[in-house]
Structures are given as C-alpha cells and as structure tokens.
Amino acid sequence: MAQQKKMPRPKAETPKGFRDYFGAEVDERKVMLDQIAGVYHRYGFDALESAAVETVEALGKFLPDVDRPNDGVFAWQDADDDKWMALRYDLTAPLARVFAQHRNDLPTPYRRYTMGPVWRNEKPGPGRFRQFYQCDADTVGCASMAADAEICALLADTLETVGIPRGDYLVRVNNRKVLNGVLEVMGLDEGAARDAVLRTIDKFDKVGERGVRELLGKGRLDASGAYIDGVGLTDAQAEPVLAFLTSKGADATATLANLRAAVGDSVIGADGVSELEQIADLLAAQGYGPDRIEIDPSVVRGLGYYTGPVFEAELTFEITDEKGRSRQFGSVAGGGRYDDLVKRFTGQAVPATGVSIGVDRLLAALRAKGRIGGKAQGPVVVTVMDRARMADYQAMVGELRAAGIRAEVYLGNPKNFGNQLKYADKRNSPVAVIAGSDEFDAGKIQIKDLVLGAKIAENATLEEWKERPSQFECARGDLVAKVREILEADDA
Template identity: 50%
Template sequence: MSKKSQDQDGPKSGKDLARKPRGFPDRREALIHAQAEMIDKVTSVYRRWGFEALETGAWEYADALGKFLPDDDRPNAGVFSMQDDDEQWISLRYDLTAPLARFAAENWQTLPKPFRRYAAGPVWRNEKPGPGRFREFLQCDADTVGAAGAHADAEMIAMAAEAMRAAGASDGEFAVRVNTRRLLNAVLEGVGANTDGARLTILRALDKLDRLGEDGVADLLGKGRMDESGDFTKGAELGADEVRRVLAFAKAGRETRSATLEALGQAVGTGEEATAGLEELSAIARGLEAFGCPDSDVLFDPSVVRGLEYYTGPVFEAELLKETLDEDGNAVRIGSVGGGGRYDDLVARFTGEKVPATGFSVGISRLATAFAISGELEALNGPVVVLNMDRNDPTEALKLAAELRRAGIRAEAYMGSSGMRPQMKYADRRGSPVAVMVGEDEIAKGVVTIKDLKEGAKKAKAIKSNEEYREARPGQFEAPRADMVARIREIIEMSE
C-alpha cells in the first residue's frame, strides 16, 4: 500500500484494512432472498411467454463485447478487463445481450429461428457508482433474435410490463415508456444535427428532461448550462427555433398512446423517417391492444433516450414511479429499473449479415434496492434457535435441533459459550421466530419451553417493570415434548 493510501485510509497499524471497493455491495439474507425470488418470478413470466433459458460465462473476449472498447492498448474503459494466458484481452460481461449475440452468431445454423431466450445473472460495469447504481449487479433478460417487425417489439414491451408486476411493482407504481430511433432521427435531421457529436449532445440533453426540467434542457440544447456547483456543460448550439422544435417533440407525450401519436404527428412533420417512425409506433400500439396492455402500463414517451449507438428502432424503459423516503427521511426516486429495444446490428458484428433482434432487461439489483429503501422487502424468519442450557453437555440441544430439521423446520442449536441472556439476544439478532429451551426441569417433566419471540416482543411493550416481565414471561409457554414440532410450526406459520 502506498503512503498516500495509508494517509487516506488510516494510521499504520500493521493490520489490513477492512474495506471494499465502491459499487460492490455486500448483501445479507433478506436482500439475497428477495433478489432470488424476484428472478424466479420474472423468469416464470418469460417461460410462460415461450422463452427458453440460456447461461453464458462471466468472461467474454473484449472484442466480442464491442460497446465500451476505447482506442488504446488496454480495453478497460467501462468494463473490467485482463489478459489471459494467451495474452488476449478478456472482459467481464457488462450486460447479458452482448454474450447472446456472440452465442447466436456461433450457433445460428442449429438454433430454432427466431431464437427466444431468457437469462439471469450478474454483470459488471467499470463506471461511477451512485444511489441504486452499482458496478456489480443482477439483470434478468429476455430477447428474441431473428424476428423483425413491430409485433415482436410489442410482445417484448407487453411482457416487460407483466414482468414488472411479477417483480413486485403494483398498478400505478411503474410505467414502461416507449420511443423509437426513427422519430429521434427525424427530429435530429430537422434541426440540422448532422454530426455524431451534435446528435449525442442533443440526445444527452433530452435524457435529462425529468431531472433538469424544460429550462435546463433548453440551456443544454442552446449555449450550455452551469449547474449549482459552478460546472459548465457546453450546449448543442441550436438556435431558438430549433430548441423549441426539439422540446415540442420531447413534450409530445400524453396520457394515452393514441393521443401521443396524434401529438407526435404534429411535432415531427411528414418526412420519410418521421412517417416510418409514426407507422412503427402505430403498429406497436395495435400489438399492445391485442395483448390487452393498458395505457397505464405502457406509455409512448418521446423523451426516452437510451444507448442509441446500440439500438436501431424502438427503445423502451421501465420506470418505478413512486417516490420513497430513505432512513434519513430524504426523498428518493430510483427511476429506471429496466429497459430494452430493437438492436438489429449486434449479431451482424460477427456474421456480416443483419439479424433482427429485440429484448428487454429487468434490473433486479436496482429494483430490489428500490423496494428495500421503501421498506417493502419482507422481513424473513431466521432459524428456530434451540438454547444450550448445559454448556458441559449440549447433547439435548443438538437432539432437539435435529428433530426440528427432520420435520422440515429450519433450526440450529446455539454453538456459543454464553449464558441465557446473550443466547436470547442472539436469537433476536437472527430474526428467529422461536427459541426453545430444555433444562433439567423440562427433561424431568417431559416438556419443552417454547418462546414465541415476535409475540413476546409485542406483549413486552405493555410491561413497565422487570418484576412484571419476569412474572409474565410474555410469549413463553411449556408444551409436551411430543407436541413440540406442531406447536413451533403453528407459530412459524402465523409469523410469515
């Protein structure tokens, strides 16, 4: 470790510092379980719609990923890369779609066409982390490779809405917002944005409409904008008329898809690309109607801008709408928790032939974080803890724990060396619904002492003195040893 690192991170103590890299979160059981359950529910939707599972490895050759590669000798901008023993650069996958494109190109002759697959797993991005934005996170994707046409996009969008609801978002708490590359192209051409740099500046400005508002975006479309910190962002240098035209397009969204199409028709004009884009959204609208997808689930939103060097047609973004408060009382809105679109050029990087494709990804880690912030993750029961009443001979505690496990109940015998009170505190920290005690008195009477920890905690709130607590022993009772499993199972079922 350098002296600078030691000065920053603490005094020289001869010990390694317990620290982790930013953007790589530690996850405990409640969040792990919530994410696994979310993946199971979302993939169940994908399977029901006829998609099959595919797993690809975490590492890909860096040139197969393509999107983040810089023009230098170390391809680690945006991705985490290293050289293998053949001195070839390999990178951790940054999404699940680029590996799919590579897989499809390698196996195209033997795959059913179109190829409909889903996948779930971790991905890694070497970028600045922030609230709900990590460098390692879970995604859950579905893609159709080899199907052209708006009906395939409509299917993906409708399925995305169903996946969001399956993941835990209620009616009115989410929306899938849809736009198309063709309408964006029409607007960009109409304002004379003919270079990649100018187009990218305009698109990045549009992407900030929700955060900066109309005035802030107008500044970014014009001369530029200075933020609260004093940092200046150079603008797209559009004239006043062009700024108004871009904003009119971005604000054409209405409460229904049909009303938005009408407003867009007035905003984009009648050029070839504009007409094609409107026809594309109209076809998607008909498909969504066929799928029974309400306007409250899927909106046409011209302000949606995703990575358009990647997408070639419709783009869509799933947004969590509700605002919640964090543990400090600060308002938090997670916003985008998934997205996708049509990417007809991705497989062509390997084959030289255009292969139509469309897909959607749920950001599992981001969505689970949003539910955790809002307090919507269900608290999980920990194991039943059998207290060790005889530190010299824990045999009875071991027997009881084994009996409970044989009955299908999650249970453990306390393995520490502490007394009764610390053992009870341990059970509380584990989130245990029940603690079981068997001492000499219980053995002599053929009973066990069972403490319903959650019910006991509720009743204890009304007790005002230690004497009253010891007398009442809230939530605690004796049961015949033969009834132990049934009584504990009853408590667990009531607490879930």
C-alpha cells in the same frame, strides 16, 4: 542479522463501489429473482446462464459508454493467449456472442432470459455500485413489432408481480427511427454536430424543454452556477428536435399524429412512427391501456445502442431522499430493439429486442414504500443445557428440519445460558427450545416463544400474558406440533 520486516495486516474493508449483502437482503433478492423468472418463463422464454467473463473484443463498441467503450469495464490481459478479458458489463452483449456462436443449434427466434450480476468500472455514488443485478428477457431473430409489444407487456406484468401495483408505474415507449428522422429533417448527418445534439436530447428528462432549448442554442447555467456551452443551433434549427420531444398528446392517436408532423418527409422517421402505431395496436388488443403502457417521445435510451423501439419502466410514486426532499423514484428497467448487435459476429443482420430490469433498484423501491424490509425470521434455536446430551439436541433439530422448519442447535459455549438466548435474539429466532437433564428424564421440554416474549416486554397486558404464555412446558413428542403452532400464531 537484520530483523525481517513484518507484513502489515490487510485492512478489512469492502472495495470502493462494492458492498456486502446479508441475510434479509439476500433472501429478498432471491424471492424477487424467482418472481421475475416465473413471469419470464410463463411468457415462453428459456433460461440461459452465460459466462461472467467475455473478451473485450466481444463486448466491443456496444458497451453503453460509447465515448470510452473499453474504459468502463474491469479488464485484464490473459497470460496464456494475450487476449484482453473483461467482467461482463451487461447481459445483452454476451447474448449476441452466445447466439452467434450457437445459432445452428438454437431455435429462431431464440427467446431467452437471464439474470445475474454485472460489473461496471464507473465512479460510484450514493446508491450507485460497481456490481449490481440485472434480469433480462430478449427475443433474437424476429423483426416483427409483435416481439417489441410482447416485451412491453412482459415488463408491465413483471412489475405488478413483484409488488408494484398498477398506478405506481408506467412503461413508456419511443422509437429511435423517429429521432433519426427528425435529425434527417434537420440536415444532420453523422458527425460532431449530430453527436452533440444527441447528447443534448439525452438530457431532456433532467433539464426539460427550456434546458434543451438553451443547450441546443448558446448554452445555459447549470444548478451549480457553471456555464455549459451549447451546440450553437438557431431557434429554427432546434425547432424539429423540440417538436419531437414535446409531441406527446392526450392519447396515442394524438401523439402519433404529432410525430408524423415532426418527421416531415423522412422515410426512416415515418417508418418509426408506423412501428409505434403497430406496438400501440398490439398492446391495446391485449388490454394494456395507457395507464400501464404509453407512447412517450421523451424516452431516449442508449443513443449508440438501439436501432428501433425503446422502452423504459418508470416508477411514478414519490419517495423521500437522504436529504428529506420529496422526489419521484424514476426508472427501474429499460430496453429496446438492437438489430446490429449479432451482425458484429456473423456479418449478417439479425433482428433482436429485449429488456433489462435493475433488481437492486426495484428492491430499493419496494423498501422505500415499506412493502419489504425489516428483519428476516431466523431459525428455531435448540439450546444446550447438558453437553453430554448433544445427540438428543441434534435429534430434536433433525425432527424440526424433517418437518420443514428451519432450526439449529446452539454450537457456542453453553456455559452461560443467557448468552444462548442473546444469540437467539441476534439471529431473530422465533422460538427457543430448552431441555436439561430433568426435562429429558421426565420426557418434557420447555418452549419459549421469543416473538411473543419481545412483544410482552414492550407493551402487553397481564390478560394477554395469561392467555398465551411466552414460555411453557410440553411433552417431548409434541415438539414439532407445538413449534409449528407458535410459528403459525406469530405469522397470523
């Protein structure tokens, strides 16, 4: 009889493009999500938690990757009804489906916020994963520029709430209609040439004015030395685009004047400039100056997605990358007006505008600035000296927890006491509680200040040791008070 072949053991590895998050990282994210939700809620937005799975049909052509709209998702065919399903790519397309499905029961305008993971089947890279968190706030059913101005204000307030001070960020605002007006002046209707110009414009922040000029013309050499073919426009044909991209002036008034010149006689372009002017006036009335929010024509987002104003939040401080080079951190949030999204379901135009904040990017920025990070404080560990007294140890833990102090009993093998302290150290515990039979009989316990003990081991004078010993004895009834005293002293 042939011997049955053993199944190989699965390899313990994270799937490509994904990662695991532990302790402090999860806690830091939760704190940030709560902070962001607090701002969104204060602005009057209601929470929504939609399904993580949508039909591919519902996601449709409004996936951000317009060149391959269904290739950027994790999709599968449902065995029951043969429909193709996909993990949500963003949080905006699900909102369009939710509003279309429940519009008779929802208020209009509908103001909602939502946060959670999204999944993108894209090539991963350094700091770029296939699953990441977003926090969105959107207003559906309002065509007024007041909704767009409010989103910009909300974005600025949110950044400051999570720990990005004024001066370290800038919310930049543009309008897709202005760009459409420029393209109209150029005589570019829908087609391959227009799409090529749009793709080139989208590279402005990477290659600058000179790079865009070359790419609109004959082409250019990229950083690797490879030659990239250009669109083939003459200098005169390319000039309106360059005038648009470089029209930022000393203040909003100057920028708007330059944009009016760039769009010429285009009606849609003039409409876009007027909308930007309304947003600027509404923000100024609320006290949001150009140090926080500014009109910037170089902002071009989601060329197939947005229909009007677009916004982008950029962190302006510099960080050191993995190669030791100094660079600006860049964008952490973006959004805009997308008036055609709900129409796909209802056949009727429904105006909408919103913003999406990349939580992982924001957390990375705060870590880079040293504003968060390091080890998260672990629980107080009650060590076990006598297995027969486990009920007494559990009683101590119960008292600590009832007082709001995070605590646990050591549940490993208690034979080696040194291993218990090593465990507490690995858990980054601030305090260890020690009690054996002698202590219990005397109504006493030993309390070890692990934070102070670590400091003394590193660098402390004898005087400091005498003033505050890292381990002391106290009455059993003083457990909670003494532990709290140590925790407060360590936090001071």
